Amino acid sequence: MNDPYQVLGVPETATDEEVKRAYRELARKYHPDNYHDNPLADLAQEKMKEINAAYEQITKMRSGGSHGSTSGYGGYGSGYGGASGYGGYQGSARQYGGSSSSVLQQVRIAINTGDLTRAEALLANYSDHNAEWNFLRGAVCYRRGWMDEARRYYQTACQMDPGNPEYRRALEFMENGTRTAYSPNGTPFGTDVCVGNPCLTLCCLYSLCNGGGYLLCC
Amino acid sequence: MYGYVRPPLGILKEEETERFRRMYCGLCHTLGRRYGLASRFILNYDFTYLAILLSDREEGERDSGRCPMSPIRSKPFLRGTDALALAADESVILAYWQLRDGVADHDWLHGLPYRSLSAVLEPAYRKAVSFRPAFDAAARQQLALLRELEEARCPSLDQAADAFAALLGAAAGEVVDPVQQRVLGQLLYHLGRWVYLVDAADDLKKDAASGGYNPVALRYGLSDGVWTPESRQAFAVTLDHSVHMMTTAFELWDFGVWRPVLEATFYTGLFHVGKAVLDGTYRSIRRGREKELQE
DSSP: OOOOOHHHHHOOOHHHHHHHHHHHHHHHHHGGGGTTTOHHHHHHHHHHHHHHHHHHHHHHHHHTTOTGGGGGGGGSSGTTTTTTTTOOSSOOHHHHHOOHHHHHHOOOOOHHOOOHHHHHHHHHTTTOOOOOHHHHHHHHHHHHHHHHHHHHHHHHHHOTTTTTTTHHHHHHHHHHGGGGGOOOOOOOOOOOOOOOOHHHHHHOOOOHHHOOOOOOOO | SSSSOOOOOGGGGGGHHHHHHHHHHHHHHHHHHHGGGGGGGGGOHHHHHHHHHHHOOSSOOEEEEEEEEEEEEEEEOOOHHHHHHHHHHHHHHHHHHHHHHHHHHHHHTTTTTEEEEEEEHHHHHHHHHHHHHHHHHHHHHHHHHHHHHHHTOOOOOOOHHHHHHHHHHHHGGGSSSSHHHHHHHHHHHHHHHHHHHHHHHHHHHHHHHHOOOOOHHHHHHHSSSSOOHHHHHHHHHHHHHHHHHHHHHHHHHHHHHGGHHHHHIIIOOOOOOOHHHHHHHHHHHHHHHHHEEEE
């Protein structure tokens, strides 16, 4: 295993408080809530495990190997693998029970295993475009990065079955989800919530171009 | 590409700006070495970002030298690496197809600059294809698809953006490490999607006047090129989801010394540019800046 201090990005001389702060920042970054249905969620999960193990190891080392002082730990790691995501299809067999047909159950499994081509083929051959079909179609779109279509399918699913919390959560995430996305130091995340002087960004790297640069530069 | 991705200088430390400049100059020198002086005109920030994303964690060795743009003062730049070579090859292929696209988009007279430049770049392009045939095939395929969608006036914003996004995502195809390839593929896909959509938003008024194809106008029914509050909000949300996909991918790979400039760009720079485009101030800021430069 890697050096736990290196994993958390703090020196060995860091205080307990500094270690805890570094851990919390990383846990916020790789938290499953920040990787909802993300095609790279498995990599984030690995990171989260590594961070949890590093934090646990440091707290153990600092308490002389006893388990007594891990009170600051928890809350993040324990949530992993749980049903914290809005996408019910990624959960266990318990959630497949919500499917109205065995084909749609297979779609959920295909999405869960990352086989989007299969999920799409199954959906294309399924003639009853009910609320669940629209919800699953939205989930496939989201994973493919077709964000506008995902939102539209989720909207349709919600219109067809307004009482379904799974569909409602998915739509809510599409409409507001990025507002709670991780960003360093908690700076606002979003095009319409960003504040500041646009000139800050748009100032030309005049010095880089060294006099206007080449034809397509700037 | 289009120059919408740029480093937010105001929040970057000077050493990071200098590092970015060394990469910019390094890419320029690599282009010159591999493809001759004429190829250096394609250099821009977009390709510099591509080089940074494909680069090693460490900055690597530096050289120092004069160049046509700095003929008197010698400037430090990054010495050629495998990553710079890959970025240079892919940049040449992308720039060439962009120019060909410009030829197809314009009548004979207005297409003249594109035709001339693509003719200048032709030998470099042929050489780049011999190094990266798979990337060229992907570029051809995706641009042909994009042209088809544009001609059919595809009303799906995602479908049109996908053709361009997948083209940029293919730039990760030559990366050897499987995790790095997945991360970069995802990051570049959404960077491409964001660039395509922001460019379409920036062209709303121009396309409304000329009747040109604009997926954003079609999607939201903006025949006069003016946002409604609802459509603007919905569009900002779809952009933000792409930025979120970029940032979540970005956090899963160690970009080493390039982290500060990338972090500032993805978490701050893109939002500022996106907001300026939506506010309609982006073009005037750029025009004003260009005017300043000419004075």
